[in-house]
Amino acid sequence: MTSTAAPLDLLLLPTWLVPVEPAGVVLKEHGLGIRDGCIAFIGPRAAALKLAAKEVRELPGMLLSPGLINAHGHAAMSLFRGLADDLPLMTWLEKHIWPAEAKWVDEAFVRDGTNLAIAEQLKGGITCFCDMYFYPKVASDCVHNSGMRAQIAMPILDFPIPGASSADEALRQAIELFGDLKHHPRIKIAFGPHAPYTVSDANLEKIRVIAEELDATIHMHVHETAFEVQQAVEQTGERPLARLGRLGLLGPRFQAVHMTQISEDDLALLVESNTSVIHCPESNLKLASGFCPVERLWQAGVNVAIGTDGAASNNDLDLLGETRTAAMLAKAVAGSATALDAHRALRMATLNGARAMGLESQIGSLEVGKAADMVAFDLSGLAQQPIYDPVSQLIYATGRDCVKHLWVAGKPLLDDRQLTRMDEQQLTATAIAWGQRISGHSE
Structure with a gap:
């Protein structure tokens, strides 16, 4: 990647990066860069930090994987x-x-x-x-x-x-x-x-x-x-x-x-x-x-x-x-x-x-050129320690409440556990109202 390239929209620096392809790989101290909704860079942290980026986000204790x-x-x-x-x-x-x-x-x-x-x-x-x-x-x-x-x-x-x-x-x-x-x-x-x-x-x-x-x-x-x-x-x-x-x-x-x-x-x-x-x-x-x-x-x-x-x-x-x-x-x-x-x-x-779905060329793994559909799991909690294999901890010792951030096509849809485009309280109230109607307890 040359310096003449446009700056990255976002550079993520997780503790672990699990691309899924190639199989079985866990990258430590690597960065992932996103530009125009796609993955534009994956490489060692030192190289990542030399790149121009509009936003840099540290993700300590987190595992970044495909969504x-x-x-x-x-x-x-x-x-x-x-x-x-x-x-x-x-x-x-x-x-x-x-x-x-x-x-x-x-x-x-x-x-x-x-x-x-x-x-x-x-x-x-x-x-x-x-x-x-x-x-x-x-x-x-x-x-x-x-x-x-x-x-x-x-x-x-x-x-x-x-x-x-x-x-x-x-x-x-x-x-x-x-x-x-x-x-x-x-x-x-x-x-x-x-x-x-x-x-x-x-x-x-x-x-x-x-x-x-x-x-x-x-x-x-x-x-x-x-x-x-x-x-x-x-x-x-x-x-x-x-x-x-x-x-x-x-x-x-x-x-x-x-x-x-x-x-x-x-x-x-x-x-x-x-x-x-x-x-x-x-x-x-x-x-x-x-x-x-x-x-x-x-x-x-x-x-x-x-x-x-x-x-x-x-x-x-x-x-x-x-x-x-x-x-x-x-x-x-x-x-x-x-x-x-x-x-x-x-x-x-x-x-x-x-x-x-026939979408394997676009999503499903973290590879340069694919859509930036990604999730950051927080493995820093008590119940995940100690960590020998972060993927094993993710599958066998982690619940969905450890999902911290999520992006689709590079856009944040979940930021620090908060939905960015949807009103959680409103959704809950609507669901409760439906439940009352269906069970016959509504007015």
């Missing part, structure tokens, strides 16, 4: 947090969640619920999230205004949903939204067929053709429970993943969410098609849906990212906590203490999520 990527959720469902706990998936869905959605979900619900979820995620170190919920245009507006990054999937089912009277209407809206936002720097529109048991072959074919034409991603719940797979086999003689393979949906643009049931044939299909799997361990644990064999997938070369799922089934949007659960669970499921070590777990929560 976390929450690869699956239903943001607005944060307003249903705790509404129907301790129930099996189909009872939870059919008896509680679907009726509640039919009654309450409108544009106002989606706006308020999405804003609540965005704020919670920013405070937890998440810079980008995948959303799949009704009224995606409203969710897109929330993301746009917040400064966050997101992939927003239009849900498509064979029956009417809030905001779309049919699958064709949902598809039309998705195509229109895709066109409107295709040049947006932080929002990517995807197609979200809900699950194999709610979408017909004919509608899946339509989605495949359109997604191919637009080079869009497809986000879908697949093999969430053993019951789902067993029912499909009994009714059609075919496993849901095999059906998706036959219909031509699988591929690098396809995100298979949950995948708790994986046979040898399923694994071969995932590998051969280069399909990404989105792992949601806590939602799967809470609904007793099963265990995704993460280490087996990883060793076979499948890209595995991580998601919280919605707050109605988790019940938080805490991706750091989710990653810790994922690392622990992977060891138990594989029967091996070396499965999914801390560095790979962090990669799953960052670069692998970016890869699943």
Whole structure:
């Protein structure tokens, strides 16, 4: 970098810098420079301090990493947090969640619920999230205004949903939204067929053709429970993943969410098609849906990212906590203490999520030329001492309350634990008011 280069907008000097790519690296006493929303410099502290910068920020005791990527959720469902706990998936869905959605979900619900979820995620170190919920245009507006990054999937089912009277209407809206936002720097529109048991072959074919034409991603719940797979086999003689393979949906643009049931044939299909799997361990644990064999997938070369799922089934949007659960669970499921070590777990929560969305050239690791989507974790507290491997401490000994600062495209969205663009008190009051209405305690 020569002295003729324009000054940096911001120079950060953390104690540890974890780029995620190359894998397993921890840089001590290094600096990271940002210019025009992108990473312009990474190098030793001494070299960094020689550069001209409009602002220099010391981050003592802090670990700077790529922003976390929450690869699956239903943001607005944060307003249903705790509404129907301790129930099996189909009872939870059919008896509680679907009726509640039919009654309450409108544009106002989606706006308020999405804003609540965005704020919670920013405070937890998440810079980008995948959303799949009704009224995606409203969710897109929330993301746009917040400064966050997101992939927003239009849900498509064979029956009417809030905001779309049919699958064709949902598809039309998705195509229109895709066109409107295709040049947006932080929002990517995807197609979200809900699950194999709610979408017909004919509608899946339509989605495949359109997604191919637009080079869009497809986000879908697949093999969430053993019951789902067993029912499909009994009714059609075919496993849901095999059906998706036959219909031509699988591929690098396809995100298979949950995948708790994986046979040898399923694994071969995932590998051969280069399909990404989105792992949601806590939602799967809470609904007793099963265990995704993460280490087996990883060793076979499948890209595995991580998601919280919605707050109605988790019940938080805490991706750091989710990653810790994922690392622990992977060891138990594989029967091996070396499965999914801390560095790979962090990669799953960052670069692998970016890869699943087709954004790995822009986000997911700290590399010169990529967007400056970053989070600073404060590891100076009592519960983090002593520090032998800061990444191990981050995954195994740190909670999301240690998130100190967060940037998306170089802009600070969280500064010293404070949201810079959102009113936390107002968001809390709005959520409480919704809770009173839904539980029937409002005036």
